[in-house]
Amino acid sequence: MKLYNNGVYLVNGTQIVEDGHEAAAAIKAATGLDVTKDQAHQATMAYGILADHNTSGNMDNLQIKFDKLISHDITYVGIIQTARASGLEKFPIPYCLTNCHNSLCAVGGTINEDDHMFGLTCAKKYGGIYVPPHQAVIHQFAREMMAGGGKMLLGSDSHTRYGALGTMAMGEGGPELVKQLLNQTYDIAMPGVIAVYMTGTPRKGVGPQDVALAIIGEVFDKGYVKNKVMEFVGPGVANLSMDFRIGVDVMTTETTCLSSIWTTDKKTEEFYEIHGRKEEYKELNPGQVAYYDGMIEINLDEIKPMIAMPFHPSNTYTIEELNANLMDILDDCEKRAKVSLDGQVEFSLKDKVRNGKLYVDQGIIAGCAGGGFENICDAADILRGTSIGPDEFTLSVYPASTPIYMELVKNGAVADLMSTGAIVKTAFCGPCFGAGDTPSNNGFSIRHSTRNFPNREGSKLQNGQIASVALMDARSIAATAANKGYLTAATDIDVDYSKPKYHFDGRIYANRVFDSHGVAEPETEIHFGPNIKDWPKMSALPENLFLQVVSEIHDPVTTTDELIPSGETSSYRSNPLGLAEFTLSRKDPEYVGRAKNIQKAQKALEAGECAGDAVPELKKIVHKVKETYPDINHDNFGVGSTIFAVKPGDGSAREQAASCQKVLGGWANIANEYATKRYRSNLINWGMLPFVIPEGELPFKNLDFLFIPGIKDAVVNKAETIKAYVVKEDGLREFEMTLGQLTDDEREIILKGCLINYNRQ
Template identity: 80%
Template sequence: MIQLFSEGAYLVDGTTLVKESEAEALKQLIGEVVSKEEASKNTIAYGILRDHNTSGNMEKLQIKFDKLTSHDITFVGIIQTARASGIEKFPVPYVLTNCHNSLCAVGGTINEDDHMFGLTAAKKYGGVYVPPHQAVIHQFAREMLAGGGKMILGSDSHTRYGALGTMAMGEGGPELVKQLLNRTYDINMPGVIGIYLKGKPVKGVGPQDVALAIIGAVFEKGYVNNKVMEFVGPGVSNLSADFRIGVDVMTTETTCLSSIWRTDDKIKEFYEIHGRSEDFKELNPGKVAYYDGIVEVDLDKIKPMIAMPFHPSNTYTIEEVNANLDDILADVEKRALVSLDGAVDYSLRDKVHDGKLYVDQGIIAGCAGGGYENICAAANILKGASIGSDEFTLSVYPASTPIYMELVKNGAVADLMQTGAIVKTAFCGPCFGAGDTPANNAFSIRHSTRNFPNREGSKLQNGQISSVALMDARSIAATAANKGYLTPATDVEASDFIPKYHFDKTIYDNRVFDSKGVADPSVEIQFGPNIKDWPEMSALPQNMLLKVVSEIHDPVTTTDELIPSGETSSYRSNPLGLAEFALSRKDPAYVGLAKEVQKAQKAIEVGEDAAEAFPEVKDILETVKESYADVTQDNLGIGSTIFAVKPGDGSAREQAASCQKVLGGWANIANEYATKRYRSNLINWGMLPFTIDKGELPFKNKDYIFVPDVRKAVEDKLTKIPAYVVNEGMKEITLTLGELTDDEREIILKGCLINYYRD
């Protein structure tokens, strides 16, 4: 089904793979010797990156993007940061969608206040504003923004438009601020992994099945981590545009940097249908292209898949689950002991009735599930059926109003609603727990993007837990037709006819504000009372004293655990208000401990005695001064840090880092960082992204770590930094800082990106 090459490989004429070790076979095939260095320049990814690189050095890229996108839990903070840096107009097309905080905030006006901020900002600075319920961010980008050979940067992690020939990346807000201020996105040239598709999916297998099979094969091995996934091979042509899009959006869950696909007449037709034929560009690798690795996918052999709780990589075929219920449910429970820290009694055994696994809820939604073909296929399977009148519920969210209108016209909405399903407007909420949250102990199957713990309504500290498994819309519909009994779509008979799609953008013409790039400086930005400026942040001190205030030993820590989604989303425009929720579902003690330590730093900043403000540090400072007599409050910073094995999987949300910063965080310590974007977020908020070798930690929670001359170490570009665990004495340890660009060092030295631009 899926094979991972243990070495790099050449792709000849887009069809034939030759492993790097088979150089003689390559020479016989093409009649000449081609170095991998030269052949690597023939990937689609290399060509697009070259065209957008401004550095003149293809090893050290400085990228300028063609367009930017944000939604309503990121654009306020981004624009506020840019405003503080003196922005006068958006230099590139910038689209502000409203698809995350689309529902009213109970007991207040804060969500709609953010929307009005976005509308007035689009008018003032020359942007595009998409009102609530019109489209989820990524569907609008597919319909209206993508273009062959272009690059788009978005502040949502699922910014992926590779199937349409657009290399797109999801990053934290500060990276968008850099683009708004005519700076660049600076990265080393990424590796490129070929995703070689062959064959054709069988009836009943959908894009989520293919995506989950790939994620399950590559995630744990880190095979594509921070690399570009390039989809090639003859199997690409056997997939519709919608199918490719459905696979592509899920590449985020592999932890890759970006994705790109070869394009053909089916993608050309997509652009024609959307009235943008001029944006199509045929993309193919060169005659001989070299890839740093190959994921070979036999589409014929993909079966309906399920990602069991609590990660998209925890994958099985549905057939396997039904045949091995006891073993697989036992494995889920074992994983839950780690993911949930024993905070709740967890089991799915009560979902088994007469040897069958029953689920409580089905959701088809958002950028992954809400596509036209997915919903048509689900409607075909459910036509004439009933979801029943018991616990099981089914909700369907088309990804945009144009898709919704077409589904109404062709009767799919009526077919779905007749079964008892509810069809709702375009909204991202179900993906992160702001809509259709399951009941306590309920089991939900979803064609959405993630199923992490602490999402979709779970609040472990309150004893509340819900389980989410990821599946394709087709198998969700098959399960719904069986009133909740887990069923693969390959087990049901249904029409596979999909009516031709007709895109009507009249609703966008009527409702979307498009400045056409013309800024109007006379417009006043509309602020709501929850929209707050960032607090002042100090520059990096010469010496640093850190208290470890949280220690997390899970194999991976997601951004949902660092700053929860769901009800906290309404506070994304209020840095201090949001910070109160930091780690609240993982380590409820964190905020209180961090704020206690912060008292010492605040005292230093106003010239008061840190030991009086926070007496706990008195003995620690005396121990430090025994070895470093010149350390005084004039050259010392006191703050907090957390340790996590591998933090930052999941969302691009910058607040996973900024919340720690506004609570006095100076650093993170990790064995490694799950994603490039989380490490970037730490840097952009002036936090040191330390790593430490795997093994027994030389410190524990609530220990102090002294880092002498840390400012000089950053200035001198040191990567290995000596530090000391301070108890009754000083125990030396080594912290690794890793590679930083000159700009990144300056941002850390200044204290954060805002200070960097302000200065």
Template identity: 70%
Template sequence: MITLLQNGAYLLNNSEIIEANNEAEAILKSKGVVETKEEAKQNTMAYNILKEHNTSGNMEKLEIKFDKITSHDITFVGIIQTARASGMEKFPLPYVLTNCHNSLCAVGGTINEDDHMFGLTAAQKYGGVYVPLHQAVIHQFAREMLATCGGMILGSDSHTRYGSLGTMAIGEGGGELAKQLLNQTYDVNMPGIVAVYMEGTPSYGVGPQDVALAIIGAVFNNGYVKNKVMEFVGPGIKNLSAEFRIGVDVMTTETTCLSSIWKTDEKIKEFYDIHGRIGDYKEIAPGACSYYDGVIKVDLGAIKPMIAMPFHPSNAYPIADVKANLKDYLHECEERAKVSFGDKIEYSLMDKIIDGNLYVEQGIIAGCAGGTFENICDAADILKKSDGIGSDKFTLSIYPSSTPVQMELIKNGVYATLMEKGAVMKTAFCGPCFGAGDTPSNNAFSIRHVTRNFPNREGSKVQNGQIASVALMDAKSVAATAANKGFLAGADEMEGVDFTKPKYYFDKSIYETRVFDSKGVADSSAELVFGPNIKDWPSMTALTDDLMLKVVSEIHDPVTTTDELIPSGETSSYRSNPLGLAEFTLSRRDPEYVGRAKDVYAMEVERREGKAPAGELADAYDKVKKQFPDADAVNTALGSTIYAVKPGDGSAREQAASCQKVLGAWANIAQEYATKRYRSNMINWGMIPFLYEKENLPFELNDYIYIPGIRKAIEEKADKIKAYVVGDAMTEFEISIGELTDDERKIILAGCLINYNNTSK
């Protein structure tokens, strides 16, 4: 099904893989290949697109300028506020503001719609594009209207992936988009490039989510593609429709890769033609001989309908295996829940087994992954074979990914078919993916064709005794389960379904009616509209000579998601209010964190006011001064820190870092960081991404850590930094920061990106 090569490999003519072992040179020579390994590296699609967008002149140290950027309504306010505070006067490149996350305008009073009004007036004032709510989810609009073959797009949503359409797209935190708005660059070392070599044809009942989950299951835990580019090649691609490829591509984010790119062909050309943008198409393909740092071989025909069990997309198994060994798989989920929830809640799934079958209470097909035209049509074809979803607990909700998709489903009758069978048809909205729509009942099991199923995401609120289990499946299998009245079923179990594959006709008239497009022309006379919840970023100070940290949270889970660092769902309404949102930091993982962090920050405020340390802080300084007599609170910032084994998997939201910063954090300490984007978010908010790679910690919760000479160490690019656990013995240990660009060092020294931009003018 999925095979990972342990070495790099050469791809010849998009059809033959030659593994880079001792025999490779002779094989290549026999085939007349003259390129060296270094030359072959430059023949990948990713290398050439990056080269076209790199401004550094050095392909090892990239400084990328993107063609376009895009954000949605729980990120664009903070990004524009950062850019405004840094001196931005107009958008220097096309910037599309979509509204598909904070769409429930009844939640939290007026504040969600206030964000939308801010977005509209910002697009008018600074020269952007504004897509009103319910018109399109961010990534579908980008596919329909923004993607170009050979282009690059930066988005403030982690699932910014348009590789199947020939666009290298990257999801990052808000700070990186603010940099583009300030004519700065996206700086990254040349990433490794891994080939995803596809062969064969998908079997009956297998959809894009099945292929995606199989790949994620094979590469997530071993970090095979972490921060690399996945380049899709091989003869099997031609057997996939454009939307099938889109459905696989959007899920590459869950592998922790940096970006993706696919070979383009006539099917992608047809996609651009359907959307009236044939001029944005060109053929993209690797050279005759290309070298890759790794290869994921995908036998499409061997993949079966899959399910990603709670609580991660990588917990992926064939549905048939799960059904055959239900108790074992459900027990495994229960054990996994203990890691995330501890003893805070009683969690059991065994009651979901009825007469040997797994009963689920909810099915969802939605968003950038599930809500595409082809997925919904396939689901309707399956439901046609049934007498409907029934009248018991099971419910089915379907969210088309854009109004043009919705309009065509209405015109061709699919919409009516789905409603007749009991599905609830809704508008373009990302809510079910992050816990702001169709939240299931307590203890319910939900199956969803969306992008994520992390703990604490789509309904779990453990501190209130609430828990929900979400599994990921393809739209076809969600529909098969719906046809089976809520009892788990793979689409391959539905015999004789005629997948009609109706032709799609794109009608952009609704966009022409509703979308505001400035055509890049800014109107400086336009006034920004601020609702009462929209607040400026609080002021932040530069890094001092020395640093005192207090450990205010310890997390020993193998991976900590951004949803655990700052919850999604109901907190989305506060994303435009830095201090208001910060109250939710780690609330579902460590409810005591906010209080501890505030206590530290209160002491830091007193330090800035010139007050002498008191209480436990005075005791800590007394211990420090026994070894460091010159230690001085005037030159030593006090801040909080958390320890997590591997923080930052998942969302690109910068608030996972900024919420810690506005509560006074100066650092995280981790064995490693799950994604580049979380580490970038920390840096852009002036937080130091410390690394301590050993498992046995020299410190524990509530310990103080003293780091003398931290500013000098960052300035001088020190590899190792000495730190001390403050106690009677002052325990010394070493930490590191990892590679930083010169600008990243300056941002940390300045205290945040805003300070850096204002002090460098």
């Protein structure tokens, strides 16, 4: 695999010309054309799709309107509640509500099914689509029934990726879907586009997760594709089946790219035809001369079975390399774990080594990445006639949709799997986010799913529990299962893959999915349960701001799982205040109490009372500031909390990573950088200031009070730097922060206090 340091021209789809003094001559010789860089930039597939959906008239600053929206049962309640509070009357475009995260209804009594009935009644009232639990995971339903060539789709799940079908899809926090529901736009600067140029053909036993992990391992730490569009091109694409392309594509989220798009061909057209939607196919290719901001060149012949060791998808090795250097790599995992787990529990995988071989406790093939038809058929071929054994090793398989499940039943794959001792279950995302198949304490699970962050397997550090996940392809998981848990690459076994043809049975969805076809029924009464709560009132940005630092996180990257845990806490995402009690609970258990304490001061101000009476320690802080800023008074300042994290926001798109801080009185995050655009957007949409501070020694420490004078004017006047002070007994210590680029609408949202307030006014 090769990463190009400079921009690259792709000529005639196959010739790579690096940007430089001789590029124009090389292009002229190959095509006879004089092409400017700007013209070539416009010849990418990404540019064309973005141009078709841009409403700003300015391709440098895009205002995108999407064709369709999709959410699942962890996110759609909050989205619709926000939109309702902002005046929603009807879904203006197709909006699909799927139920694949809290579908087990196993935690919290009635609250999960209450959310589902909320979704069904809202689909009727506002004119949407409702997919009942166990029918399909969110992204598989979108692939089967919603994707379209040249279309754009926005989802409230970070793995919203349908580029292999010619659909540019993006995963964002809920407020961005709210904007689309209110006929507003998705505003971004024109993203860079990185070519993923493929040649060769994967060797027998190599699957899509192997290719994906190889890419992630190469680009993540370098930030090579961060907030850019990955455009898959080259002759190697044609050598991949659609399921293979889809399996690579869904994992592009783990590179931190913005979106993805692939060249399309007859195989793509056949996918649409199989699903009864041939009219949605569109041929997509870059122009004769296309310019990319960088290129990842991959020879598929050279990809070997991969494994991503705990606790990140970028912690990658070939399985061959792991087995050859086992104790050294396990030692490295222990060192990484001390950072990821903050030393809360002891972690080691060395006890999994028996006679020099690594044994795992569990295998899972599931969800939007692993639950595809081809993955499961190949796994069944590997396992046919074997046994997973009567010991601790277990194997669970989750087809990604009921139509896939039905076809696997018809062709015998389910019988082949179950006869080995494996369990085949319904479509469910739980094993991907920590709500299903939790191993025993110290258990080690290998999964064809999307992430392996801490607690994604369901353990709880705060209770002294620890298990861990490594990501692998379904084929190598099956090979490992056939060897009763001994880690085995699929290329090490000899299997004749049957490659049965897929037949889609649309009757399943026709009989069970509610589709309004865009017709709203305003008279429908929405079903509310006792856990479904409205958002609390949120204040506008004050003229001046006192912040207390209530958590300080120095991990290289902080995931949204650490900001607001996944797993069973997901059942409370329809209850903003209830969910907020879990904020940072696995990373900083003191956070909630500290945030609530300083929030008392803001609540006192809003009630016309003295902030210092509510939080006595604040009195000294205010008096010290008044020595320099005598005009400060209760009418012109606000009080809240902030956290510092080096690089927060990797992982899930969940808006609650920001909104939970907001409902606890958070006014800001301070970071060296933000891991993803979507997390920064979530902060802004909840009225929180996305401060950036240079790397190095911090001017403040945890529990310090900060004073930011004139913050409202700084936002209004687009100040390049923000002056702030650490307030100490001996005086004010000045330092500077920035806010980065903000659109005019984003500034107004921050000034109003949140997106709800912005739309109400």
